[in-house]
Amino acid sequence: MTQPLKLRVAALAAEARDVMRVELAATDGAPLPPFEPGAHLTLQLPAGLARQYSLVNDWREQHRYVLGVGLAGESRGGSQWVHASLRVGAELTATGPANNFPLDPDAQSFLFIAGGIGITPLLSMVRWCEARGRAWRMVYAARSRVRLAFYEELRAFGRKVRWHCDDEHERPLDVRALMQEVEPGTQVYCCGPGPLMTAVQEAGAHLPPETLHFEWFSAPAAPADAHGGDGFWIDLKRSGTSLHVPPERSVLEVLKDHGHELPFSCREGLCGTCETTVCEGEPDHRDYVYSPAQREGLRTMLICVSRAKSPRLTLDL
Ligand code: FES
Numbered sequence: 647m648t649q650p651l652k653l654r655v656a657a658l659a660a661e662a663r664d665v666m667r668v669e670l671a672a673t674d675g676a677p678l679p680p681f682e683p684g685a686h687l688t689l690q691l692p693a694g695l696a697r698q699y700s701l702v703n704d705w706r707e708q709h710r711y712v713l714g715v716g717l718a719g720e721s722r723g724g725s726q727w728v729h730a731s732l733r734v735g736a737e738l739t740a741t742g743p744a745n746n747f748p749l750d751p752d753a754q755s756f757l758f759i760a761g762g763i764g765i766t767p768l769l770s771m772v773r774w775c776e777a778r779g780r781a782w783r784m785v786y787a788a789r790s791r792v793r794l795a796f797y798e799e800l801r802a803f804g805r806k807v808r809w810h811c812d813d814e815h816e817r818p819l820d821v822r823a824l825m826q827e828v829e830p831g832t833q834v835y836c837c838g839p840g841p842l843m844t845a846v847q848e849a850g851a852h853l854p855p856e857t858l859h860f861e862w863f864s865a866p867a868a869p870a871d872a873h874g875g876d877g878f879w880i881d882l883k884r885s886g887t888s889l890h891v892p893p894e895r896s897v898l899e900v901l902k903d904h905g906h907e908l909p910f911s912c913r914e915g916l917c918g919t920c921e922t923t924v925c926e927g928e929p930d931h932r933d934y935v936y937s938p939a940q941r942e943g944l945r946t947m948l949i950c951v952s953r954a955k956s957p958r959l960t961l962d963l
Pocket residue numbers: 909910911912913914915916917918919920921933948949950951
């Protein structure tokens with residue numbers, strides 16, 4: 647794991663309704679570690695909360711990180727604290743940057759589909775495309791115009807950005823029509839609320855899966871275990887013990903219950919921190935880090951959400 651970063655809040659601004667722009671700099675003024683378009687930072691917040699936020703600024707900047715923090719309706723405390731309590735000059739610890747949503751550097755054409763606060767990772771991608779002279783366009787959907795974050799910056803790109811406000815159109819974005827227009831060879835990057843991303847997945851089912859990329863901000867409801875209601879067993883290779891994982895507990899929780907100190911952060915299969923090597927057995931991957939193609943033959947799993955297709959899994963622990 648990378649060394650924690652000591653950061654200071656350099657600026658705060660309201661970016662749209664319920665979206666705060668947070669600008670961070672190193673407390674010692676040193677250049678910050680570089681990042682790639684699509685990368686995120688994990689902020690350590692009070693009460694042991696760790697939250698991932700995408701970096702929206704130009705990936706070549708090393709004097710600051712800029713985040714857009716949306717106030718989640720069902721906030722589990724992270725975004726609520728940022729909106730209510732964070733002040734300019736406050737110091738924060740962060741880890742990263744890390745990137746689970748990398749841009750294909752060889753692609754020539756991109757379609758970005760953003761919903762609400764899902765604009766954040768896509769904004770740094772747009773900057774990269776502009777700098778590299780790649781063809782791109784964006785469709786940005788929000789419930790209303792006041793919720794379009796980074797509006798002024800995006801407006802400068804003119805007709806490359808198509809706006810969709812649900813209240814003005816009196817209906818949600820027509821995802822089916824949008825996906826039918828996708829030209830062969832275009833890489834599609836989508837980030838937004840679960841229903842938008844699910845709609846893009848379904849309407850894009852005719853496209854090669856490797857051309858569709860998603861960044862999930864929160865995990866949808868998990869399906870039941872492959873073995874029905876009994877859960878499964880994990881065998882720990884190095885410690886020689888076996889533990890039962892019931893349906894209502896994650897592998898990570900069971901291991902913690904039994905005294906194993908393991909790294910973790912989001913606990914939703916979004917950040918990759920809890921990645922663990924699988925020696926035997928077939929994992930049931932439920933994370934949002936690996937694409938279906940990357941999961942083929944993958945011998946690791948994210949134990950905060952992933953489960954087992956086989957009755958037992960042997961983990962390198
Ligand atoms: Fe984030 Fe498991 S803790 S993926």
